[in-house]
Amino acid sequence: MGKGYYISRHLATAAMVLAAIALLTIIALSVVYNREKSKNAAKLTNATTLPVPPTPKTSNEPWDKYRLPDTLSPEYYNVTLWPRLVKNAIGMYIFTGVSGVMFTCVKKTDLILIHSNKLNLTLFKGHHAKLTAQSGVTAPAIKTTWFQRETQYLVIQLEGKLKPGKSYWLYTEFTGELADDLEGFYRSEYTEDGEKKIIAITQMQGTYARKAFPCFDEPGMKAVFHITLIHDLEKTALSNSQEIKTENVIINGTQVARTIFGPTKKMSTYLIAFVVSDFRFISVKDKKGVLVRIWARKKAIDDGQGDYALKITQPILEFFEKYYNTSYPLSKSDQIALPDFNSGAMENWGLVTYRETALLYDSRTSANGNKQRILTVVSHELAHMWFGNLVTLKWWNDLWLNEGFASYVEYLGADYAEPTWNMKEQIILYDLQSAFAVDGLTSSHPLSRKEEEVNTPSEISEMFNTISYSKGAAVLKMLSEFLTEPVFAKGLGNYLKQFAFGSSVYTDLWDHLQKAVDQTPGMKLPHSVHEIMNRWILQMGFPVITIDTRTGNVSQKHFLLEPQAVVERKSEFNYEWFVPIKWMKKHQVQDQLWLLQKSDLHNPMKVSKNEWVLANLNMSGYFRVNYDLGNWERLISQLESDHQVIPVVNRAQILDDAFNLARASFINITLALRTTKYLLRERQYIPWEAALRNLNYFFQLFDRSEVYGAMQVYLKKQIKPLFEYFETISSNWTRVPSGHTDQFTQIISLSLACSTGVEGCRELTRSWFKKWMQNPHNNTIHPNLRSTVYCNAIAGGGAEEWNFGWQMFQKATVAAEAVKLRSALACTKVPWLLNRYLEYTMNPEKIRKQDATSTIGYIASNIIGQPLAWDFVRANWDYFFKMYGTGSFSFSRLISDITYRFCTPFELSQLKRFQKDNAETGFGSGTQALQQAIEKTTAKIKWLAENKEPVLQWFLSEAA
Template identity: 75%
Template sequence: MGRGYYISKQLAMAMALLAVLATSTILALSVAYSKEKSKGQSTDTSTSSALPAPPPPSDPWDKYRLPDALSPQYYNMTLWPRLMMDAQGVYRFTGSSGVAFICMKETDLILIHSRKLNLTLFNGHHAKLSGMHGVVAPAIKKSWFQVETQYLVVQLKGMLKPGKSYWLYVEFQGELADDLEGFYRSEYEEDGVKKLIAITQMQPTYARKAFPCFDEPAMKAIFHIALIHEPGTVALSNSREMGTKNLTINGTKVIKTRFHPTKNMSTYLVAFVVSDFTYISKPNDKKIMVRVWARKKAIDEGQGGYALSITQPILEFFEKYYSTKYPLNKSDQIALPDFNAGAMENWGLITYRETALLYDPKTSANGNQQGVLIVVSHELAHMWFGNLVTLKWWNDLWLNEGFASYVEYLGADYAEPTWHIKDQIVLYDIYQAFAVDSLVSSHPLSCKEEEVNKPEEISQMFNTISYSKGAAVLRMLSEFLTEPVFAKGLGTYLKHFAFGNSEYSDLWDHLQNATDETPELKLPHSVHDIMNRWILQMGFPLVTIDTQTGNVSQKHFLLDPNSVVERPSEFNYEWFIPIKWMKGGLEQDRLWLLRKAVVHKSMKVSRDEWVLANLNVSGYYRVNYDLENWEKLLNQLNSNHQKIPVINRAQILDDAFNLATASILNITLALRTTKYLSSEREYIPWEAAFRCLSSLYLVFDRNEVYGALQAYLRKQVTPLFNHFASITVNWTIVPLGHSDQFTQIIALSLACRTGLQECLDLTQTWFRQWMQHPENNMIHPNLRSTVYCNAIAAGGAQEWDFGWRMFKKATVAAEATKLRSSLACTREPWLLNRYLEYVLDPERIRKQDATSTIGYIAGNVIGQPLAWDFVRARWEYLFKVYGAGSFSFSNLINSLTARFHTPFELSQLKQFQVDKSEVGFGSGTQALEQAIERTTAKIKWLAENQEHVLQWLVSESV
């Protein structure tokens, strides 16, 4: 699944500072992600700790995992979504489904997942059972629904025989609700006409809401799908259309579309759509039908063109990279008005939010364009890794998502080679993962199967650890194996497990074979031994280098070094660490740190030399040095920063601030890393600095440090602002370089945020001109988020109401998102409260956007307490409407609590955890525990460091 749960890292690049603040913490934590949700246990032990643990369930239907007695082979199903209300005012769908399965072990019980479906009774039972190939099936004794574990239970009077095939048939009816799960409806308006579409989102456990099925990833089968739909609509599914037939059913004229059988695949990848959308396609000589679908108006306006242009090159890249042909004969991609995730890798029919697939060159920013590129690459990567070969169980979700989150950069780089996009993984994955993985409430990449059973536990696995840490450690593995060896192992792995399932250790086996076939590649241990330490224990190491002695050591890096890690590790939190490094500006041979501490004499330096480790942040660890080496690095930054690689300039900033946050490094030394920024023009260091500085705002924008912080940062950003004013002829043209355009956004955002008058005048003038001529928005798309936010913040009801009208009129999703986030920038409490109320009305704010809109408001220093009160007061409603498994709940909690740093706020958090424990927190459970941990750490950190920060900022602001 794409990371729409992040709101997305891609969209964040084009957002104003408000959006950054809404998703940052003092630790430079990001939303992730979001769309982010790991397995956790409630920290509220006030009642549960005194009670004995309940006995494990004894009946099969009380367990969340299917027994291994039955193996599905294929499904035949027909579904008919009604896009008009019935007499009861409900949208419904009807369907019939049969599944052929083989009995693997003798049993008198059939368990099949079914949720929120009304099944037709046959002789008093919910299903029909028959034998296949001359087999006689036992009669059904009784059947019922086990609501808690979401099963249809069918008890038999006799036994199913091993090796024999049977057929289970059901007919059913379900609600085509607007809950963004399973088979659901989406509504939108085009040219004043309300339109409906029927769409699916099956991952992770929602296929059972669309049809009864064995809804586990290892239960692969072939799907024969037919859809009945209204004339004037088109039906899509995973495979190509086989044929259509005009029918009349009970006096209603309909079309029945049948599709070719799918490949052997998991239920969570099944997809179907009924809509009046249209498409564009591109001829190719690969006999692969490639199409991009969207609303007719969006296609007519050319919004699908960019996604179409990059799809074929990315597919070709992955074919070469995986040494495996694209497994299907078509690739449909469709942009949906309502979609909870960012995108979903349904095999052959990838579904997207409109912002993740559509790009309008007239109104979309370059960040929107890059977002489309990254998400499309991510989803196409899944066609092999995840779809062709699938994880056996959700505890190894990282294998799907971490891998796609790594190679998305490779596919994107192939499609847009001049963008140099591969380096951005450091900003948007590695640093995201560091922030969460430095908490004791983190978890390993690969959990034990028994830790992930319930649907809400599965949903929590879709988090920063699975996506971003997974990407980081796989990138590290690829780097020390070398990309050709890594790709060779992937190729044999995919061929061996094609159309089946695997575990992470299977990948290690194939990578080890590729390594063994490369004699020149010398590893200190096997791939298994090296990588198991990275995926079977949580956290990451801090590598400390003493350049005076050559001593190199490692320890588990924690936000609070005094916190107690309760999760045991068989490796005792020790890693095998590959160290790429340089001395005095020259790269050295890679070293391996294989123990807690060793002495490498080569790391001892002379007076004029300095050491810099983790070149290009190729390894998943942070680095600390002796103070003398830190001073030398600071001197190098201030004298000639270009002698340090650009990624490592970002690393120095980010490592220093996080080491200071963990009370390992003096905060004034971390602040000194920002002094050279007045001479920096590159995007990656500025983005890293932007996040670190934004995290300072989150703890200081309500106390006396704020004024000094504003003055210092205004001083540092003014040269960058003036630089872009110069090279853009006073902001009238766009920088040529792709990353330079991102740096320009930072220059404008931070200059306005720090009160630089030239910036404030500029943004307010542009917005006023637009208000005077609404039909002619001359603000460049790259700068709109910043301009909108600052102008609405400086204005009042008139500016806000204008922004709202433009939001409701927007026909391009990316433009609507910019306006929706910027409306949260107002400094008028009554407007913010009104906006919060709008969130509860799907006619005003789509359900898919509700939690992110609250998050935007919480990013505003004035809106944060309003949003916090709003959510606490309505938690039951929000939880019910937006679902326990919603991928956005952890983002919401992160946004609401990002500013928390006082004992009173900590007590509020803990009370919230107690008060709402009966309602639950769903996929936000782990995020709430992490918020408590972060707030506790910030209270301690501020007590020790606030005065030092204030004194330093005052001394440097003059």
């Protein structure tokens, strides 16, 4: 039983009275709403809209600000929507709707601001809304209404004042376009059994709910929602809550179905979801009666592609209930795979939406990596059902609290569902090291930004970035490590109980974690949770910890990829951190230390010449580590003599830290390169993946210079033993390794062997592909190896291989297989094929809108395709900005992908010219990505000038 809270008898009685009043108010409002709805139901099919009055030119008025004033508080919405899945007389897909919202006046005002974007609202006596009051109060008349386009408000000026404490009902009717823009309420099209199908779906995060119905569209503005969907008889409607009933009705002579859903829990607008489709589902009920359903296209369900997601959903929900010490708050958990979806997935409460690749698994065609992605994405989204949905951030400046937390605990839920996969270790690769890559730039930003820095829709979208997700996960992992997981979970559970169905800020979490620390006998921290953690979330970046094992001195410094760069963002903590350091001395794990200042001479890290120190054990902290040269030498010697003495995660850490310290001029680049020599004997996935990422960076830097040849010879020597190892244990590539991560290492061995020219590798992959071309209906290539095989075969072939790959892509019925082919098509070395492929990204009939930017990214990763992609995006910038400019990851990744290879002064000048030429159009959610591209290119130019020759000489000496 969870810990309760004491409430006095008088408070309890008052609460009961208020609850009764609220219930009567809702009933009364429902009656009013239903009367309005019945009077206007027929208008749904032919509502007309008069021209919008011109927007007044004002300055510093409430409607010119992006944040809603604190004068009104929504309590209850009643929304009916009718999506038309056939074109109307003018060739458009539309939806119509009616909406009522009951709100309480908090402060006296004669102004109502409610978000509305790209909706045509019906006029009532010259105004865009109707206003009524409750409890015997007379609502003031509406004086005028207009749309403030920049801030996306419907502005309603009143003749009189709204009264504090009183409730009012705002009613609107509207028409919107059911576009294919992947935002708000939109349509998706796909073909099944030769028939074109259209479905209506939603994506409300972060500022798109206002495109579906007028609403107070801020995360802290929670309310209860009653949703009704009108749809074709053969379709099924879904929403956040359980369906109450579906009835057949006739509206204006058209027979349709009307599905009414029960009231939601109190929730934010960005979590609202509805789908109208002819999808099928598989289901199961858990021990507590919660209905779990997986929805997808009929063929996908019939083929069993939803089975794995159904299998893991129950244990993951079970894990999080225990972890949070809070029951799952809803009666059902629907998860649906969508053909068109801009994000990977979205945590809508009770109706989680996914890309097909993130939910559907086919054992015949999906790789082991596809299966792991489904596991982690499902775990991430279900983690949000509590952290993010039950308790929500007050404003988007603290997005890291939602996304960083889910990105951390997704590994815990995944580990519970698949305990033999070592999922907890993989956070090192996919979050910690990913965060380091961008947080070492001066263009980074703190996890928690000032509210005034995050206002516009583009600024909100830009918060959905690596810092919020991956750095958030890394910092919370560190916090959990030094508190211990039981203390962390205890504080978290109490935090969720206090703020359930409400909103909070990050300091509320610190408060509850501090209480958990105080209640734990024997636990002491050097400072409070607030004092420790504020240094990690209120200033950008992270420290590099330098340990001198000759003296025992330990010091810290703000790590910057370009050490001479000027950090313009000021920090009240002067870029110093309170750093928890777990470490070991040769074979023995030592007690954790804290570095609480810039330098500390009194640490026990002084060792003899025969010992070595390894800090940040299992990468529990969010920092890099540098050592004196002697200790580096001893660590490298240990790797070469018996690498297994060093934990597998720390082998990856040594590689990644060394290369990035060399890039930032902390150590010599040849020292970093020497850490790769032991890889001849390495068989584990995590170190190899860390090495491959850093070596890929070298590929991008040097594949246009004389360094490339010598580097290829060296890497061929390093990868050959791994290639031969897997060739042996797989019986000449006919069997799959039994270990989960061993299958990933096998892929690395084949991919790197082919790219470096290991004898027999390319011939092997091309023969497999040629065999498939000869019998297209029988693909015998193992799903794990298909990405590598497809890419190598298409790269080594011409138009015939490309066209075959394109045909197979068009015929693919499993999304994961389609992604493999779409990526491989970018591997061709034929320029005209790449140019044609680029053109396809602007044709949704060939490349779906959700896939356009990533396809360009695939092409840009090809040395021949990179300049073609750069020119193509520049030439069509207005188009791409219009289509994707407010997207989150997709748009920023487009900029990162097409500039990833840039490392020359000419390319830097092109970047700056591109920034200048398009300043008027803007860069939307890619603004920071462009700044980072300029910063990275500048750093690479300087680094190459100093290091190219030593790198060349080292590879030549080692390749001999």
